Amino acid sequence: LLRDTDSMSMAHSLEVRPPLLDIAIVRTVLSLPNDWKQDGKTPKALLVEAVGDLPSPIVFRRKTTFTFPWAIWLRGALRPMTERALMTLPDFISNLRPERVRAVWQNFRDGKTSWSRVWALAVLSFWLQENEVTRR
Incomplete structure (x- = not known):
């Protein structure tokens, strides 16, 4: 995800900094006692406390992944x-x-293989x- 964010932001001349990776935040959190960071009940207790109620x-939802919508893009704007x-x-x-290459493309278009x-x-x-x- 970090690599994708970096690539996509650089392609559009944007500077994207994930706030929880900021070195000042990392140093501060690392200096805190462990019992402040974990309460045994709430995931990311310190973060939850820091952002308020x-x-x-939201606090207890399952983790989800994030993937750019490559399949949509490859069937749409990136298709040509x-x-x-x-x-x-x-x-x-x-x-x-x-x-073989045509078969991979057709299988993708038919939903039979991954983007x-x-x-x-x-x-x-x-x-x-x-x-x-080129061929030697």
């Missing part, structure tokens, strides 16, 4: 760029025969083009 559903990248992958790389397989192939294509890798 939070509703119980992704298709071009996949169709220009060189066939001299083992197991990257055009029919990550398509994105990995697209990134490989971008890298090969950027670095002018």
